[in-house]
Amino acid sequence: MSELNSLTPKQTVHRLDQYIIGQDDAKRSVAIALRNRWRRQQVQPPLREEIAPKNIIMIGPTGVGKTEIARRLANLAQSPFIKVEASKFTEVGYVGRDVESMVRDLLQLAINMVTKDEEEGVTAKAAVAAEERLLDLLLPPVPKQETTPSGADETSRKNEHADVIPLSYNDAFGGETASLANEEQGSKKQTDSAEKTREKLRRMLHSGELDDRTVELSVTTQKPQGPVVEVFSSSGMEDMQSSLQDAFSKIFPGQKHERKLKVPDALEYLKKEEAQRLVDPESVTEKAIRKTEQAGIIFLDEIDKIASRSGSGSGSPDVSREGVQRDLLPIVEGSTVTTKYGPVRTDHILFIASGAFYTNKPSDLAPELQGRFPIRVNLNPLGKEEFFRILTEPENALIKQYTALMATEGIELKFEEEAIQEMARIAVEVNMKTENIGARRLHTVMECVLDELSFDATEREDRTFVVTSEYVQKQLLDISDNEDLSRYIL
Template identity: 55%
Template structure:
């Protein structure tokens, strides 16, 4: 858990997300409260439940990005799921608890990557020794590791230690200098045996089918097969094998479970789509309310069975989001409303915000396209007037058609630069300046024709 202050969290989010200061503040406080909770004595710590959040606002204003960037910033396991996934197969839908299983998978993967980085130096050294054993069979009195088969036949005379050690060190130096990268060696690699049994997924029980498939796969031993590969590729395979030997998976799973339970973030999108509206009776609202009642125990706190063991959801932070154009948070069942005490409305984006989105973030679209075309040797530059024109067009198209927020800039930018992107390989070494006239010329037809803009922009 990061010990960043709320002000520092907001400052970091400002580097990628324009505006929405109130939403940034509310999630920053939620994350700081998690850190504060860890400092309290265990007796009281377990009693402090997370204050779940509902973010309301039209699409493309940054609801998902706020949660995703927050998770990346703090190193928390993060998983996004649409609430409509639980209704799209009729009254059955997907198993609601599957989102906790998916979050646990992400936690295990995250901790395992960290452990691999921690043991990488040891793994590289062991892999290098095994690689030299492949290149010089019998150069050590006793070869280590079981991932290769090029060992001297029994009865062969062992080489003289001094001479052999000198040869081995020469090969080590040649390998480190990259002189042996293209040499081929034979290596024994493991492959998961195919159980040969296919589990048919029943709607709503896909996760059970996957767990059955996984359990059947474990009953069959891994197969060994010999492969010829270049030394450089063999080295990566050996690093992976040595890393697996150095990692204690039981410890990884225990750490992942702790991290998921204490710092996990589950982003529940499109919550408004499962809110029942009072003016409609029966029909699809039965399914919507059923999803809410299925969500309720998970959000309140329960124990979910995963293939890594039981996971408690009491202290997982749930951030729900939705446009809430027609439904309102008050249309949710009362029990679920009570589990989302914090609510914040994100503001629609206008011309000024679009201009800032094009210029300020570290990953701004202008920066991305400059880098993409730079790979072809084309120097791309945007004038201030061009960016202002694009921002104005984005605002106008959002007003005239559907308001899709900042995502409108993707379509405008792609339409604007499509011709240049196509011809870029033939323009290597040139410089292209995008000014106001360039923007107006490329987008004139679709901006003026409202029907055409509906399909293109």
């Protein structure tokens, strides 16, 4: 977590600004939450264990950056991150997913992260071992020859308890000494010759002269697992499902078979195999559990869908919603979740919840659950100015993405500023007329504008394409003016 240690709240906000336009309050809140994690690590126990994370609820319509803020935050912190939709869970006993499954999924992501880091740490050793194995395939090592004369062992055993010991090796073995010396000398020459050939092959391998050569390599392929049955309802059943799948993989292990590969491909496969061999699974599991407990982030989307609607009666649909809230409460408060890798405590996992809260409000959540989300942030709807900035400013701006895509076809794609303004205006207009999906509308607008170019790019003679406001209007005006078409196309 070295990257986490070096980031102040202002630095975190600056990093988020590179990808997310606006929503300064939300960025500020998550930046403070991230820094508080580092601060907690500096506090001495036992007080450190008493400091709980300050969970956050983001309130705002879809497409304004709630998920992106949480995802980018996790990338900055190098933390395992998982997004789950609260509406997909149901109360234990109903048909639906067990809420504890999100912690198990988070741990699996952490194990993948730690495994990757550990394998990168042994890359150099794995590369050396892989190269030696590949050279063994190209030039099998010379088998060691037996240098002891056939009668030597028997003679030694006879003389082991004898009163008279031979005066010399020649006396003991007579004329066989010269023959043995010749064999040893021949074996040494053969070994020296093999070593020289091996070093020559090594130089050829490094220079790429062997890239076109094919070698036969023993590779492992995983047999298909047994039938996967999605197990729902009571706690621990999903763990039983994964345990059953593990059992299937042990009963039916991967099969080895010979496969012909080019030398570069064979070397890459051997590197991966050696890296996996050098990584200690127990150490990976231990680090992953600690990373999950201390740095994990769970993003609970659509939390408003499990809140009781304001003013609603005690209808049956609310029973399940309240049940999910009751199941979520101990996870968010801090409890121990059993996984196939071992117990995981959730006390210090950061939970970020989000919801539009159109028909209800955060106060409609269970009071106990509300108390576990002390920070609430409102995200603002996006307008024409924000859409223009989203198209142009971020590191991953759509204009930059499509320019890079067309460059692969040898086409220089340019956008006039008025054209970008027009696309932003049309996106806002369609959002107002139909369902407001926020910045996601820009993806659809861009696809419609560049549809002809994307289709004809390979055959175009003119290698420069300029998008003007007139061209944008030509491509979109009829669709944007027709509300029915807008619903289905834009």
